[in-house]
Amino acid sequence: MITAAGLPARSITSSPYFTSLITVFLLVILLAVGGAAYPGFLSLQVMFNLLIDNAFLLVIAIGMSFVILSGGIDLSVGSVLALTTMICAYMLQTWHWNPLVVIAIALAIGTLFGAAMGALIHYFKLQPFIVTLAGMFLARGLCYLISINSITIEDPFFVALSQTQLPIGDCFISPGAVIALVTLAAAIYVAHCTPFGRAIYAVGGNEQSALMMGLRVARTKVLIYAFSGFCAALAGILFSFYMLSGYGLHAQGTELDAIAAVVIGGTLLSGGYGYVAGALTGVLVLGSIQTLIAFDGTLSSWWTKIVIGGLLFIFCVVQRLMSLRTNKK
Amino acid sequence: MHSPVARAAAPTKASMPMFVQHPLFRPLAALAILLLIDLFMVPGFFHLEIKDGHLYGALIDIANRAAPLILAAIGMTLVIATRGIDISVGATVAISGTVAAMLIGGTMVMNNGTPEYVANTPMWLSLAAAMGVALLCGAWNGALVAGLGLQPIVATLILMVAGRGLAQLLTDGQIITVYYQPFFFLGSGYLFGLPFSLYMVAAVFIVTALLLRKTALGLFIQSVGINPVAARLAGLKTAVLIFFVYVFCAACAGVAGLMITSNIKSADANNAGLLLELDAILAVTLGGTSLAGGKFSLAGSVIGALIIQTLTYTIYSLGLPPEVNMVVKSVVVFLVCVSQSPEFKTMWRRAFPARAKG
Amino acid sequence: AKPLVIGFSQVGAESEWRTANTVSIKDAAKKEGITLKFADAQQKQENQVKAIRSFIAQRVDVIAFSPVVESGWDTVLREAKRANIPVILTDRAVNVSDPSLYVSFLGSDFVEEGRRAGRWLIERQKKTPDAVLNIVELQGTVGSAPALDRKKGFEEVIAGNAKLKVIRSQTGDFTRAKGKEVMEAFLKAEGKKINVLYAHNDDMAIGAIQAIEEAGLKPGKDIIVISIDGVKGAFEAMIAGKLNVTVECNPLLGPQLMQIAKDVAAGKPVPKRVVTQEGVFPAETAAKEFPNRKY
Amino acid sequence: MTLSSAPQNPVLELRGISKAFTGVQALNGVSLNLYPGEVHTLMGQNGAGKSTLIKVLTGVYAPDHGQIVLAGQAIQPQSTLDAQNHGISTVYQEVNLCPNLSVAENIFIGRYPRKFGRIDWADMTKQATELLERMQIRIDVTLPLASYPLAIQQMVAISRSLLVSAKVLILDEPTSSLDEKEVDLLFSVLRGLREQGMAILFVTHFLDQTYAISDRITVMRNGEREGEYLAADLSRVDLVNKMVGAVVATEAAGTATRADAAAAAGQAKADGSRFQSFLRAVGLSRKGALQPMDLEIRQGELLGLAGLLGSGRTEAARLLFGADKADSGTITIEGKERSLSTPRDAIAAGIGFCSEDRKHEGAILELSVRENLILALQARMGIMRAIPLKRQQQLAEEYVKALGIKTASIETPIGSLSGGNQQKVLLARWLVTDPKLLILDEPTRGIDVRAKQEIMDYVSALCKKGMSILFISSELPEVLRVSDRIVVMRDRKTGGEYPRGALDETTVLHVIAAGDQHA
Ligand SMILES: Nc1ncnc2c1ncn2[C@@H]1O[C@H](COP(=O)(O)OP(=O)(O)OP(=O)(O)O)[C@@H](O)[C@H]1O
Ligand SMILES: Nc1ncnc2c1ncn2[C@@H]1O[C@H](COP(=O)(O)OP(=O)(O)OP(=O)(O)O)[C@@H](O)[C@H]1O
Ligand SMILES: [Mg+2]
């Protein structure tokens, strides 16, 4: 009988479970520091604002988690978000279509856009980085083709959703934040409890093996990018609620924020290790850093950048050192 | 026993001309096609004349303007070969340019209504300082990636975010204008009729290529990129190597920063080298190097950079409205990438079997 | 009494102009003894919304901001209104359904700047009434408000004049490097045909001037150069005779902003629209004006 | 055809399969019949085309010519999944599992137990545990696969393939990382399946195993089928001759007829006292992997390290090589105490190390044979002193010839070589550095009989020239045959040290299994 139970793991690259916990721990510290330094920082509404203001980023980060878990990357999400706001705004303002139809169409376009990139990546064996980088240019370019102006959305449904506040005690939360949380729950379920979700992990762990084990790698990969495109489009719709406008310059650089959030949340960029829920912690960390800076209110533009960089640095290093430490034990 | 090798040759391969097989064929073809479009669509595109004793024309512009991108792409190639990526190149460009401009800098003072220019620090010292700072940036990245084992994209993201802030901190958000003539030679001077920047690029390229050829650097970088565990067990100093490539990449970016600053005679901390990292990565891939690390082509990256710059220039020359710039760029990137993929080659062969066999 | 607290959300630090704007506001606040909560949005509207939300959470007395874009402000401004915090806009206007969402807008008018540039050119053209002037335009960042408006205003003015023709228009992203690069391409493609360069900001003009010089032409003479903003660099170029005119876009809004903020806080009525004092500086006035420039 | 009679219709027929890669005709008109209720062993030298044949059969590669007929119907499997759906289940030569997923998932992925449409994790864990227990493996199936040694991963791969209700089961060298006990286990499972009427295609280089389990043997040589035989009709010597295509001395035929050819060679140095100590490790340990152990390796000695799977041999080797950091212990080399905390230190001290996991720790797959071969030497010479290309080629050619490495050219990427040939290149990588001590961890894994003997002869010859060898192998007979001295490891510590001849197979097993120190 061979028993290997109880043996410590020898070479797991880095335990994602620990990294994720460490992130939560660091987030709590960050919030505690903020609370101590700035009165009102720890109020419930400020915490809700974190969710309200970052709902779209959370949704994008969820899609990005899937992509990164599968060992890929998607740089097009920010642009697809912008494109979605543009499509929504254009259809609503120029054609006056039913908002629900518009939403459905926008989601479909985002999904198709992602699927197309996934297909290119898989069938032509192209680098995800490059394909989605080109996708990023393309989606932004399409925005400008629709209009280089920003278009204000006046559709009553969008306006209503934008201004609805769901009260919780004295405070409130936006429908967008709720949608984002529901998406997160659904994504966690998919990742953990469905064969598709597990196939993502398998592809991220070793694509060749996944293929040899008889998984439908092609379908999985196309679906992953389609899902990321869907998330980006959904984020775009949340963003439309949030901003009530369509604009080609919306959400520039969001892809990097999303990647940073996912990685800070404990997911390995090389794929296969991590949790979708990490996206939430990652997004909250980034959001808290920004809120902290806004509460401070004395930093000039460049100091803002430097402080964000510095906090990112501290975060990554502490996370890394702690997971090294725990791994060694 | 007969060897299986003897019966080897695959029929399709043998019939194709040798140069089509070459990995640089497709990037070169893409470049050629772009130039061909220019030839027919842009009158006088290939026209070169002598002006003020140096060559003047669209081609010169492209080469000159591509110079910083080529430099960045050369550095990026090595980073990518080790399975890394450096998205802080643009920030490094901003920092080195800013430092140089500030040190050389000088101000215009009005002296009885006539402008006079004053320089601050000796040029060589300023350049050395700027390069030193760039190397520090690289060392920072290298330490995070090789020392701490952070994932490259995140490690360099830190400098990408903070670096531009540092550069702006130095300049107080102002654009620093340089008034010192000799400094302009780097980015807009001419030597034997050709832009001086081309000589700098050539020098960096040749030195790098020699380094890769004449030492074991190329082999080591590839080994680390393909299988870092095996490379370590074979006795490579993997960490040192990875550290080195980030420093090297930053050094390339530093030179690019000097060039850009010198070219526009000022350091614009906020905009210098903005998104240069993305173009550099694009150039590397267009040149046929895989982002998965391992095998790389330095010459390919140079060609990739030229493709990008030619494309940009073509868009300007054709007079396309600025709204379509990005769409055109993305479509070209898609086309070049797809045409380079082996799958496309197979499909092509299947679609045109006669050609392949003939 | 407790000092007045203003939350100010700035666009970013993308240009010298913007930096001067920030400095002016910070200095003015200090001088007036007003506590300034400053947040930089790094050119992202969503960051501005976040900053404004956090100002509301901190219960500042007045919120002021320079919007990145015109549209999309309804929701957050409504929240501010509900919290009884007055909002002042600076530099750029917003497009909201309910004008009571802000109390005042202080800033320049980009369209007007474009018009001024156009008017100057029309005056200039009168010197050579028969010649057709071919114009090339360096636009700002695609889709950005100043780029759109400066283009619009300029076109509006020259539209009636058959002698003025825009033959090329391309974006130079508001930067020197791009301005130079695009101008080089223009020069190769159109050569001596170009008579006028209209740049949406001084930086692009300065870059383009270098390209013109490298092409062996004389900026300011062979090619008339018009730009907008009026930063120091532009004045230097004018003194050197390389730039013909710059239309001022005044960033020094600080003192005016603080005044309005104090009035609002004190419950005094304030005008809905305050236009900043701006001039047009042709090259002839440059040497005299140069020592006065603060940015 | 030597076959007298087929028991019934074949369930699977391969007819005239050919497959060419750039530069190599891997298969040339190969035919094969698989009958239900039989174990059919595929034998052949490294690079004979066994793995390729299996990959064609399971849809990984499309054949250039030929037909696959399953139960009378021609099929063209497009993918592994497709093959599985046809009832063909496969365990590939290189473990093809996902290291990041748990053991249970690796077994069940693609066919999870479901409850209300979602994956039933509890049930899956239970089933996986049971399944592995049936194979006598008791591990925590919820841990990631990567946390278990290769052998357990191999068993997991096998259990995975057993899960499918397949008509045909294909196993490509499943036993190469298993020890004898596990092989026995596996065989008893296979016999059970055979009884149920499954057709089993089995690839191995072990003659013992071939004869222990096979009903039928197909021999391949150079991408062609040499012949198909009933196991009972084919003697070991014949088998080897057919594989090699020439008459080979009988001792190569493996364990049963193992004459002491090497023993004669070793006779001269049989006396242990004649050796000077080269390396001495005292109290070497690493938490969770190795208990404090002492080890001495003498100059010119071939020290065998025997033990069960997971007894800590690899771990000990890695510590000696500095691949892992030791928690405690000292290492003295040639009388000087040395700290070996990185492989570079070890290499500088004259140590070389051939890892057991060639895919992840050895081969640099996209690089050429030449580049792989000179890598360690170049690393030792340093980055600035590049070995001239001429010299590299010369070295590569020399070793390709000396070790009989089968490759299209020295510029072929090592990844397209067959498993055994890759192993030889990696051995050559260390041989060119001319180490004083060479640690070989399972160097003969996946190598055919002839190559095995060649390699061991080569190694013995080196020993005689003064090189010390630390030889780790799960093949006891091999260890016994070549070693000057044997250290037996058990439970991650040394279980005793024995001079040559003091042990035979049964006594060693005793030491290993029962912990009997006085063999
Ligand atoms: N993907 C490939 N590309 C090129 N050549 C290949 C490829 N796969 C296998 N070959 C070649 O085909 C031949 C047969 O290889 P195969 O792996 O089938 O051998 P094998 O009989 O399984 O050997 P071993 O016992 O060493 O595993 C070898 O010469 C090998 O180099
Ligand atoms: N990745 C791992 N995670 C947990 N335990 C491990 C791991 N690798 C090895 N071990 C345990 O560490 C001990 C030493 O393993 P090692 O691989 O050195 O043994 P070995 O005798 O070389 O076995 P093998 O025959 O597999 O090479 C064993 O008990 C093994 O079960
Ligand atoms: Mg094989």
Ligand SMILES: [Mg+2]
């Ligand atoms: Mg072992």
